[in-house]
Amino acid sequence: MSTPPSKETQFTALVVDEAAEGRTAAAPRQLTLADLPDLPVLVEVEYSSLNYKDGLNVSGAAKIARRTPLVAGIDLAGVVVESADPNWSAGDRVVVNGWGLSETQSGGYTRYQRVKPEWLVRLPDAFTTLQAMAIGTAGYTAALCVDRIVGHGTPAGSEVLVTGAAGGVGSFATALATAAGYRVIASTGRSETHEYLTGLGARSFIDRSELQGKGRALGAESWAAAIDSVGGSTLVNAIARTQYGGAVAACGMAESPGLPDATVMPHILRSVALLGVDSVMAPAHLRAKAWERLERDLPDDLFASVPRVEPLSTVPALAREILAGQVRGRVVVDVT
Numbered sequence: 154m155s156t157p158p159s160k161e162t163q164f165t166a167l168v169v170d171e172a173a174e175g176r177t178a179a180a181p182r183q184l185t186l187a188d189l190p191d192l193p194v195l196v197e198v199e200y201s202s203l204n205y206k207d208g209l210n211v212s213g214a215a216k217i218a219r220r221t222p223l224v225a226g227i228d229l230a231g232v233v234v235e236s237a238d239p240n241w242s243a244g245d246r247v248v249v250n251g252w253g254l255s256e257t258q259s260g261g262y263t264r265y266q267r268v269k270p271e272w273l274v275r276l277p278d279a280f281t282t283l284q285a286m287a288i289g290t291a292g293y294t295a296a297l298c299v300d301r302i303v304g305h306g307t308p309a310g311s312e313v314l315v316t317g318a319a320g321g322v323g324s325f326a327t328a329l330a331t332a333a334g335y336r337v338i339a340s341t342g343r344s345e346t347h348e349y350l351t352g353l354g355a356r357s358f359i360d361r362s363e364l365q366g367k368g369r370a371l372g373a374e375s376w377a378a379a380i381d382s383v384g385g386s387t388l389v390n391a392i393a394r395t396q397y398g399g400a401v402a403a404c405g406m407a408e409s410p411g412l413p414d415a416t417v418m419p420h421i422l423r424s425v426a427l428l429g430v431d432s433v434m435a436p437a438h439l440r441a442k443a444w445e446r447l448e449r450d451l452p453d454d455l456f457a458s459v460p461r462v463e464p465l466s467t468v469p470a471l472a473r474e475i476l477a478g479q480v481r482g483r484v485v486v487d488v489t
């Protein structure tokens with residue numbers, strides 16, 4: 154079991170600080186426990202991950218950190234070392250997604266971090282801390298989306314559209330919606346991913362171009378529900394083609410944050426619900442439920458290939474690569 158480091162023990166963290174011309178920049182820094190926030194639970198971090206938002210933050214391309222200096226990294230997985238909160242004790246394996254890590258709170262790119270007890274999710278036994286970060290925010294958000302459409306009452310056996318299906322959120326959503334008993338219609342712009350998506354459970358495909366551009370206010374009723382990580386005209390058309398009483402869980406904006414030419418017609422004539430999904434501030438009970446779904450339903454195929462694991466020292470270079478669209482698949486960051 155982990156023991157707390159001494160007060161003098163130094164460890165490396167990737168810290169974002171002010172740089173020239175009002176920008177921010179990230180650099181490795183040696184910290185001690187005294188540099189961490191005064192929060193009740195000390196976690197020995199094993200892995201974090203690299204996400205688009207981390208790329209923006211670490212490269213300084215956008216101002217993600219709203220106060221500085223601040224440790225970067227939007228998520229973390231590790232082991233509790235000591236806790237002033239009775240709900241957590243040394244040895245507990247935990248994961249933190251979101252909660253403003255790297256934006257308003259000190260983040261996951263560090264060997265040790267102090268966090269609020271309510272941010273922690275107990276890592277299911279089925280997963281290693283490395284797998285938790287391979288699932289990361291993408292997998293956990295997909296689980297939140299499936300929970301929303303199930304909670305809406307989408308009947309098992311009905312068709313569910315997943316947009317951006319070959320992306321991070323989309324591929325987890327395809328697998329989890331299939332496991333929940335739905336027939337997934339996968340929308341993707343990459344036909345070379347059909348085999349992969351079929352392996353995750355997709356029953357049929359729709360080219361993403363079919364959902365783009367200006368459509369009719371009400372289209373043919375094609376699916377009982379949709380999970381959308383794309384936004385823009387894709388979301389508008391996904392809503393317009395949802396069956397009477399159905400629901401669309403919207404979590405992303407890979408195409409656009411806009412809703413061009415959207416009308417209220419699907420909502421007022423077909424009682425279609427638009428369900429927003431946020432992972433960052435999601436309350437603890439929704440997180441726990443989402444991780445239970447991941448533990449119960451994730452197929453082994455998603456872990457068939459070992460995720461790419463990179464040391465903390467490579468994150469500044471990887472940050473530039475992810476912004477340039479040069480990073481494929483999930484990158485787990487080893488902070489040990």
Ligand code: NDP
Nearest residue numbers: 317318319320321322341342382404405406407408431432
């Ligand atoms: P990825 O880049 O892995 O996947 C996005 C997918 O969207 C792509 O693979 C592609 O799917 C599709 N896509 C990309 N550009 C376009 C376009 N112009 N038009 C139509 N489809 C497009 O990203 P993630 O899955 O990790 O994230 C998806 C979105 O979800 C992002 O906007 C992200 O910010 C958001 N997100 C939101 C969260 C929340 O808390 N609400 C949490 C996590 C992510 P294909 O290749 O199949 O065509």
